[in-house]
Amino acid sequence: MSEIRIAIVGLHHVLNEGIEALLFSIPEFNVISKHLYVVDFIDSEIAQHAHILIINIPKVESKTIEDVEIVGKKYPKIKILLISFSEQEQTIFNIIRAGVKGFLAHDSQRSDLIEAVYTLRNGHDYFSKCITTILLSRYVHSIQNNESISSLKGIETLSSREIEILQLWGNSFTNQEIAEKLFISVRTVESHKTHIMQKLQLKTAVDLMKYAIKNNIIQI
Template sequence: MDKIKVAIVDEHPIMCDGISALLSDAIDIELVLSARDIPSLIHELYKRPVHIVLVALYKPDPEDIEMVKLLCNKHPRSSVLILSMYKIENLIFKMIKAGAKGHLTSETNRDEIVEAIYTLRNGYDFYAKTITNMILRNYLNDNQEAEERKEHEKSLSVREMEILKLFAQSYTNKEIADRLFISVRTVESHKNNIMRKINLKTTVDMVKFAIRNNIIDLY
């Protein structure tokens, strides 16, 4: 079986050497590239493609998310594994959305890194236990919020549901008023009631709610 080719991005050469040493006794893993930043690696990967890119991050930086997204777009056949020294929930979720297939934390060890590399090479995602728990907790919270909003939805009148659907389809207040033969002020009143009942704050929230709850279809 061919070796799993790995690249490492680490701004600290000594840390990069440490990760390399950890992987050196894995006979089916081959470190073929290392770089101090993602843009440098992106250029090198055109000449020497790899299966896995291990990206070490030491401090929270929103720019890293854009760099990971760029890396995933430029080299979609390389799976990105993040090793971060922080556990900031919002940034971790954004990193996953950017395309990272795996995420480890500072508590990781050599065996977990190797397991993550094997898992990603086989086409699956891999997350450290603490991050898996974070994802699960977020999923449960989202589900609870969705259930609460469904209960709110039941409190909407037929007319309010009709107006909600039209707002979600990008109709303006005037267009809704003309379509339903009511005044613009009445439309605004219904809109305010809808947002109060469902606990929404903006028209954008109304659109998201309508999509999430299949009140409108996306084509």
């Protein structure tokens, strides 16, 4: 893979340098700038050369959302990866709507960071497991309460068993736990999950979440 140019923004020099150190050993990764504030990155000449912008902040605030929107408008090709302690449902929805393509929770590992950078550069979104679980749980809740589910193409084709598995999936049950609870095999659970995504014409759980948010199936 060709060089991936990365910019880092965070309120603390030490943390920014720490993220750079975590990325240093990957030959394709090139950290081209580090800034304390997003506005400094936006105003820099090097911004136009970045592929990935990593924003590392303890808490997502309204200013964060505004900054993400500004970056998206001025540099639409840059993929934004957010690292934050904020894991509130409302915050996650708002930041995704603003244009964040990746979200890592505070307990993410170095391997998650590396995978996220590669994934974003390849044109896909990346959310750590706990973030995906929060989004999926909210989506399942909307199904249970019949919130605009008719607008999601294919939802009416899901069987009662598939809905049941989707609900357990959204509540963080593993394949093994789902299998034990429903008295079926793990392979059957995996098969049902595949059918669910096929019927909804989606490829990943993240696709499901983003589709639900985009189409206001998840209300925020």
